[in-house]
Amino acid sequence: MKLAALVAFFVLLCNDRRCSGSSHPKHSCRYPPSQWCRSLEIAIECKVQKQCMELSAVRPNEAVPQVSVTLYYESLCPACRAFITQQLFPTWTMLQDIMKVTLVPYGNAKEHMSGNTTFTCQHGEPECHGNMIEACVLHLSDHAAFPIIFCMESAADVLSAAQPCLQMHAPSIPWASVDSCVRGGLGRRLMHASAAMTRALSPAHTHVPWVTFNGEYKEDHEDKAMSSLFHLVCQLYKGVKPPACTGAPVRLNRGFC
Template sequence: MKLSGLFGVFLLMCVDLRSFGMSHPKPSCRYPPSQWCRSLEIAIECKVQKQCMEVNATRPNQSVPPVSVTLYYESLCPACRVFITQQLFPTWTMLQDIMSVTLVPYGNAKELPSENSPFTCQHGEPECRGNMIEACVIHLTGHSAFQIINCMESSANVLNAAQPCLQLYAPSVSWSSVDSCLNGGLGNQLMHANAVMTRALNPEHTHVPWVTFNGEYTEENEDKAMSSLFHLVCQLYKGVKPPACNGAPVRLNRGFC
């Protein structure tokens, strides 16, 4: 996985240090660092029980709801890829305790009354396949889905990266299960559900990436999200701000498809 610029590298370094203290343990286990505190069993296997207990003790008040961020996007849209890899994933990496992310791969696609080709996409058939791969990944991998999709969107070839990214971040999920989703009826069902969600947007989306916060879209929040999503999530969170929110915002260029 490759995050753009020093900001991405800094965030990855920060999340490791934030989660496990100033010294970086090197346990021998089959899980990536992002999953070490996912369950007690994993923490024991990776020998990081103490560090995970410290992390859990400093989490924000769980009675305050997290900021709900929903991204409507397309797998091959350049502006979507930039937003995912340079804004959304780095922000989630640092602020996942106070935000939740929902990904809806569909965007400007169209649903057609055809059994053979039920969808058309803005960037052609490869994008339709990429959208469906990511919909299947989200359905099959749950907690690891965002890391897999960021890995794909960070790669030179989104579709070719799907299988190695899956193996890296969700080794217990076989590629054959994704393939079955793509070639069976499940993939089309998932894409239809995404189409319904996208068509239900109010106001109707006019471009992608299209981002809602706590189920609502405003141009003001879109402007803030495209320039500094990290700062906006900190601003919208109603609980005590985590220490990461005390940093200065990083402003990036915006773009749409």
């Protein structure tokens, strides 16, 4: 779903001086914009079912595989944070119909198997804590996970932002469930899974961010991804290009509140 177009539609609509505020979705809708078109029930509650239906009409052919983008990263790595906030999340926001994103928060960490499994990280213990928080968020919050992690990674303090970002993008998930995951065995199991995925890379990663496309790493793809991930995803998609890739306008019926 072109959620970015939907969000932009309402931002423009209610930035208009004619917006009274009394009928704006935020007053009657319990869900953030990223979830407005997730189901008919949510669309009706948020009074956007017409816009969701219009946007659905321009979805790409689902029989064509999405471009699979997997990011191996560290929560406090400056280069990883820049890639997530400046390339990956904006591209996913516009092209999520044709791309699937998998996040693996581990990077250059080391797993120690003696006694209780522990981890050491390139940027110290805070990064290990951040990696585990993000692994738990990915496990617990499903489709809201990427907006939560983007919110964290774009904040001045990644760790301090975790709880408010969860409350903003997944208000139905209590922070206690994430905290329990981080402090308990589930968090360690999730980190072990991230470690196993990272160790299984072929070729082995030499730095982060490390990005694979459709399960493969290619240096030229990485070079293009670092400079213009959006254009690379459009290039790799085998189906009919969505309007965002072609530059074709998507016309929506105008409305005001």
